[in-house]
Amino acid sequence: MDDTQISRHENVSPGCSSVHQKSLDPEPSCVSIRSDQSMGHPYDFKSEDTPIDLSLVHQKRSNPEPSCVSMRSDGSMNPPLYFKNEETPPDLSSVHQKSTESESGCVSMRSDDESVDQPLDVKSGDTETDLSHKALNTFRSNLLKKFECLYEGTAAQENPAFLNEIYTELYITESESGEISHEHEVRQIETQSRRSTTEDTAIKCRDIFTPLPGQDKAIRTVLTKGVAGIGKTVSVQKFILDWAEEKENQDVQLIFPLPFREINLMKDKTLSLSDLLQLYFPQTKEMEISSDKYKVLFIFDGLDECRLPLNFKRNKTLRDVSKTSSVDVLLTNLIVGNLLPSALIWITSRPAAADLVPSECVHRVTEVRGFNDPQKEEYFSKRISDQRLANTIISHLKSSRSLYIMCHIPVFCWISATVLEKMLSETETAEIPKTLTQMYTHFLILQTNIKHQKDYEEKLTDKDMILKLGKVAFQQLMKGNIIFYEEDLRECGIDVAEASVYSGLCTQIFREEFGLYQGKVFSFVHLSIQEHLAALYVHLSCIKKNRNEFNPAAKQSVLAKTKLKLKIKPASLSELHQRAVNEALQSKNGHLDLFLRFLLGLSVESHQILLQALMKLRSRSIKNNKTVEYIKMKIRTINSIEKSINLFHCLNELGDHSLVKEIQQYLKYGGIKGAKLSSSQWSAVVFVLLTSEKKLEEFDIIEFVAGNDKTEKLLVFRRLLPVVREFRSVQLYDCGLTDEGCAALASALRSNPEHLRELDLSWNNLGDSVTLLSAVLEDPHCKLEKLWLYNCGFTDEGCAALTSALRSNPEHLRDLNLSDNNLGDSVTLLSAVLENPRCKLEKLWLRDCGLTDEGCAALALALRSNPEHMKVLDLSWNNLGDSVTLLSAVLEDPRCKLEKLWLFNCGLTDKGCSALASALRSNPEHLTFLSLSENKLSKSTEKLLSDLKDDPRYKLETLYNRPALSNLAA
Structure with missing residues (x-):
């Protein structure tokens, strides 16, 4: 980041040129959600999809004073009336005008011209039609301004990217309802990478509610699932933007985007659906939402972030939009169809949380699959202006199967481009990353270097900040949380002010957003970044503080010995690794799998050199022989092929390829047919086949079994079942x-x-x-x-x-x-x-x-x-x-x-x-x-x-x- 980078704690930040206007009468303004978010990583604006910067008020203020920011693009507007579908709205360009009047107090995330009544391109008069024209123009204009820009990384550029200029259509396909994977999301990506998408029936984002040919049943509720960072939220953004620009889905008259991370802030409130909508969208005061007069769409983004009970079975039935109840009851009745049965519902979620909504309430389940191989190359070609450098980066990523597979996730493409562009375009002596751990550690180092270019108190060292962020990452990861509120941070010893400083200095790592009533929401840019920081925290706690974070009793023992000034025996890293392996294997949904890869990868010699510079550590020789042997023993004894596959990835992070190379030789020379393989070797066969760059075309049991022994065939079939399905x-x-x-x-x-x-x-x-x-x-x-x-x-x-x-x-x-x-x-x-x-x-x-x-x-x-x-x-x-x-x-x-x-x-x-x-x-x-x-x-x-x-x-x-x-x- 260059010296022009502006901290979120200043009052000026770059934004969309179309809505960034100077106020003639400077007054206090709000701090933007992310005033220093720049372009860099795509399709991503919450924890799994990088939050979109909604800060469209970027104006110079001569007298800075405290103020607040609403999460609503229409928060400070006079509520307009509703526009009928059959009426043609005027040109929206009329609402993009410079304001000649200033405002004070709480400012919404819009340019100042939205806070006052603007002259619209309609005939003057008091007719309901004219008022309706104004209402629709205002509502559309707000959503247009809120969603037209995509903020990627830090805002070093003068203007953020316009979504329509960089949007690449993602693969969205119909998926089987009720199908919940118990694998880590990275494992799901690795599995999907072997499956061809060329023959799938892709669903365009704009057609999410349109039945496929042969499907005559109407679609009211759509559940779209996808792993973290795959592009769910940006698909929602594109849908809303196309609607606001009057390009698509004009049969829908109102769209209400209600992210779960904002709704969480209302979980203790009692109010009616009308009240809830008016809090987010004040214009609805003048609209008859309770009738079937209007076709409306509710978009609930981020079901996996929901902290409401969503008790569909026990919640009372509610049919009146004016009747008060808990927000949980409002949502369940709205999704089921008791409230506003004609309203369309769109819910997005990571796969693990998709079953929070009963399958009988969902009419279509879709899946966002991210980038296919051609789109990966297209992204790097667009992202890197030097095409020779872009080709070099693509070639390097292809040389590492684990890295290239991860590029299905648009956010990982951004991380890789950020790291490799710098390392390959400058004179770098460090080893070019070949594993996930190396890539993320280099990314962290790069972000701390960017932090040094910002103004902050010198007493805040890299080490202190990384340790505190790592503690939040680990403790919340163990709880399954990917977004954090004030109470979560307090549990980790961080107050909100301190967290705001971190989010201002490390915007490509840690995010701060403002919700309804100025409530703050924090998250890491992506789940994998949280997992890496969590692993780094656990690793450093062991080698610096002699503490095993998986053993609370040991922590108390360390504290007691410290008080007695007794010599503390250094914590054993191999014991920590073994405990972490067991914890990951016991996880039902594999949520610690990638964390475990990072934790083990951090202990290799090449990483010790990187960490010495980053964390000011003394040189320490670490031997991982015990860890390697322990993992191999687990591979031999566990029954789950899926879990053993992750352990092979762990061996790869540790630099041990002995089992894999052995099996590769067997397969290369046909020696596997009739060979008496151990259980760990059969697991290695599965791993090698699944991570092979070759497309898996034909599986013939005869190739793995000598003779015609049915018992042997059946045994091999059971061993190789995870491969068979591919x-x-x-x-x-x-x-x-x-x-x-x-x-x-x-x-x-x-x-x-x-x-x-x-x-x-x-x-x-x-x-x-x-x-x-x-x-x-x-x-x-x-x-x-x-x-x-x-x-x-x-x-x-x-x-x-x-x-x-x-x-x-x-x-x-x-x-x-x-x-x-x-x-x-x-x-x-x-x-x-x-x-x-x-x-x-x-x-x-x-x-x-x-x-x-x-x-x-x-x-x-x-x-x-x-x-x-x-x-x-x-x-x-x-x-x-x-x-x-x-x-x-x-x-x-x-x-x-x-x-x-x-x-x-x-x-x-x-x-x-x-x-x-x-x-x-x-x-x-x-x-x-x-x-x-x-x-x-x-x-x-x-x-x-x-x-x-x-x-x-x-x-x-x-x-x-x-x-x-x-x-x-x-």
Whole structure:
């Protein structure tokens, strides 16, 4: 940051040029939320999405005095009336005018011109229409000014970025409701990085309430989930901005953005919904919000930050917007639809908190997936003006799989760009970061250097500030908090004034925001920054103060010994590491996984050199042998592959790659097939496969097992299940799968239904357990194209469940093999799938399925109604007899494009074959293969078929017409 950087504690800060105007009569003004936030990191304006700087009043004041800032862009305006949807509003440019009058007292986050009535581009008069025009203009103008700019990092630039100039469309897709991951969010990103988004049905931000094709149900409530920093909040901002600029969603007449971090400040209040809206949006005093006259949208951003009970089951029912109650009751009734049932609701949340709202209250669940690989490169190319340097940064990030995966998160792209741009563009002797810990430590050092350029009391050292921020980070991380209020800070020994100083000096690390009634909200710029500082605090507490932060009893013991002036035994770093490993493994949602990576990474030698300069530490040799061996022991003994994967990442941070390199050699030379691997080695196989840069295309159990031992196959299948779900093609032929194995497979596939394209479970005695696959197949996200269930011991119940699932989602399946299952008449259920016009099935294998005349008739009727797609049909070893004549009506249909037909050993008669020959004569262009072997045909019928070759239109290349043994005997 250069010398022109202005601290948040001064009265002048840069902002949007369109709204930064000088007051002619200087008066006291508010401190902005973040007057020193500059551009740098994208798509991010709360703890996981960097808070947007709403400070649009940046004016010079000659007589600074204390004042306050509201969180409302419209807080100090006279309440206007509402504008009817059918009325056309005037040009909004009229409200962007310089104010010639000054104001005093509490200033809202708008330029001063918003505080007084402005002349609008409407005809004067007292009509309701004119007042409505003014109301809508004012309301839209406020939201426009509040959301048009995106503040990134620190405000070193003269102007912040306009959202429309830098916004890149993020991937938003529909997600399965009620699906809650128990992995750390970084693990979720690592998992998603292996999944292609090119074939997903992306939902544009503007279409968040628009049903997809084929979805005819109205959408009232949308829940959008995504990991920290992935772009949820900026998607909300873009939606509001497009509405305020009258570009999109003009059927909505009012949008009320109500972030949970602000609502938390009202948790102890008792008021009505009307009162609540008037506090945030005073204009609503003149509006009839309680009626169905207006279509309104409530946006509740940051469900994961909510500190209200949200007791949907026990809260009383409330239907009157003027009736007072707790804010918790207001919100639950609004979301459920008791209050304002016609209002649209949009809620955003990190995945772990998504189930706070009952699934029955949500009509659509979407997921923000951040940047794909091309967008990562696009970001760095835009962010770094020197394209050679940008390419160097991209190449370096690609060389480290863990770093490149993290770049799915826009905030991490900003962190990486900030660090690498400086290190690679200047003469730097330090090692270029290759791990997450190195990247974040360099980022912290860079921010302390920026801090030195600001005016602050010299007694506030880097060490003191980092330790105090680290204490807040650790204690609140253990509680699961990512936003903090005054009471949270007091628990950590920090008062609000002190926290404000920290937020002013370290704006790219620690944030201060002002909520309703001037309540302050603090947070770290991103969850990963909080986790890094927490790890640094715990590490320093151990090596500097001989304290294990995971052991409260030990703290008391240290204090007691200090009072007695006894010599204190230095705390063991390896014991701290082991305790931290255990704490992370015991976490149900993995919330300490990344913290653990940072903690272990801080102890390596290269980091000790960095910390010596940063924290004025004495040189201390740290050996991590015990920690490495302890982690390897845990990998051998824990049952969770997911948890072991994080431990491998921890070994990577410690610089130990022994297990991984060993397995890489096995895989490279094919030695893993039949190898007697230990449990830790199998875990390493999973880790290597999941972190491979290669796309996981086909998983064939035969590649990992020597011979055909079903027991061995089943064991390997269980070991590799976390990998299986990541492959596009899964071949589990003859693995001895039981009900338990099928259930585990179905569960794994259900967590990632959009990725799988081929599944072969043939020769596994699945029986009724095949019904478990139905939940995967009927999922609208499932795009399975090939399903082979040859000889799986189907029952009528299994066939019914399978066909029901396929009937609800028939668009993608192209190849279905149900051969050697005793389907009998239940094959008629399949006809409902085949006759569906959405069905595009091309290959159907029903060899030896016990088809009867009834089944064949139903099948033929279905194919006749939808004949365009079928290319391959195998009905061999079914006693069809004369019922095969029913197929002739399909074959002679000019829409039929059948290319291969097997009727081997079907008990065909001359009558049936004559009908087939007649059909082929009328439509001979497509069939290239026909098998009629092992059927009792006469010489004349055989000649009838062979004569088809004389037809010039005839395309038949292969004809198997070997007679049945009984014919030969005759």
